[in-house]
Amino acid sequence: MFEFDQYLGFLAFLAILTIGFWLMIFLLMFVVPYWLGGNLMEMYKERKAKKRAEREAS
Template identity: 55%
Template sequence: MFSFDQFLGFILVMTVATIGFWLLIFLVGILPYWIGGSIKEIMDEKKAAKQEKK
């Protein structure tokens, strides 16, 4: 009914889909934190530079 090649293809597709799913979850969780931290750091540097001028 099913051949071993079909089984390997199914396993490959499921592996790629699972990796994609967990990568999406990781990026959704980490990316906003990373971008927010970068923006905060840039703003803090500008604030410190402005205070040094005064």
Template identity: 60%
Template structure:
């Protein structure tokens, strides 16, 4: 294994692990925050609409 193959392997590992952790971050923080915010906003809009009537 020469140096270019070693550097290519390290680059592959870096990209793979960065993508893996980004996916974990998105699934555990961003998506639930997005869904929770949407539900909360819809509830507030419905409450506001009821108070208008």
């Protein structure tokens, strides 16, 4: 059926595929929400600073 080197190549392919799948799940579950939350917080701080600067100027 399979030679030994084909079997090792198939196992390497499965390992790489599995690592890629779990990396994608990790990025979607933790990194993307962290990035979005930080981005929204920075936008809020910038708007707050802009309003404060407008209030002090007038």
